[in-house]
Amino acid sequence: MDSLKSNCDALVIGRVSDSSDVHGHENATAKHHSKAPSWLTAFAPADALVMEEEAWNAYPKCRSVVKSPYFSKFFMSIDTVHKADNGYSENVHGLSEDQLAARKVEVIDIASAATDYWSYIVGRNNVDLSNFQSARSGRGPLLEGWQDHCSPVMTAYKLVTIDAPYWGFGSRLEQALMAGERSLFLESHRNCFAWIDEWLGLTVEVLRELEQQSDYSLNMKLGRPCSAESWMTQEESPVEGEKSVA
Structure with a gap:
């Protein structure tokens, strides 16, 4: 039976405009995961089993892509x-x-x-x-x-x-x-x-504020500096075409 280790350890939220219309106007998130089956450590060191996820939310369509820097x-x-x-x-x-x-x-x-x-x-x-x-x-x-x-x-x-x-x-x-x-x-x-x-x-604006608070709380828990975007209001958020980076 497989066992798993840890969980999502980072979250970045930003607004993105995709000119290709594949995703359209969207909210984008980036996450790092270190959750992996324990047996996989036989093939790679535990600290190399970090998965990077990017997600685009352009409801009613959403897309997530997960990659591994170690397993290219x-x-x-x-x-x-x-x-x-x-x-x-x-x-x-x-x-x-x-x-x-x-x-x-x-x-x-x-x-x-x-x-x-x-x-x-x-x-x-x-x-x-x-x-x-x-x-x-x-x-x-x-x-x-x-x-x-x-x-x-x-x-x-x-x-x-x-x-x-x-x-x-x-x-x-x-x-x-x-x-x-x-x-x-x-x-x-x-x-x-x-x-x-x-x-x-709940309105979209309230949901975005809750997302920002979640981002802030997670970074504080991890002892990481919080980006200014974490507490931006909707009016202060990055312009379309830019992506927030923590």
Whole structure:
């Protein structure tokens, strides 16, 4: 059974304008992760297992790219498309015929509660969504077949692409990361619904302020100097085309 070490240790938030229109106007984050299977230390020193993640949020589309400075050939991307449907849209990512043939589709039901190893590592929300109802919106409970009966409903279509072309551990690493991402998707979206009364009605400006406070608190905890951007108001934030650097 794999064990994991530490977690995300840095966060930088900034506004970016992408002229290619691939991401459009977006919020960008950069993160450093040192969470890795313990068996991987047999192939590299622990301090070399830092993953660098860049994420672009241009809702309803999002993209994350994870790379490793030590394993230069490693690549992982997560492309997300949010649609106001019940999960039955076909090929929302516009994949080619070859990509569709290689694709494996898995439906993740947020009303389910995983009890596997990876859900333990990611952390589990013990709220039973089949008995939960939002006090502010009245949404819930999520009973069997809720996808076809609840309104409004939204599906997050996630395309995970992993390439670890390394003999001896590449395939195992790909499988471990895929299982970990599945648990992360399940728990994060379960939390999103279970915490609906905390975020419902928040404006984009308030959410950005909370992100900045999170960035500041994390850097303080790590004993790192905080950039001026951490406490910028929206009006003081970097102009479009510039990216904040901590």
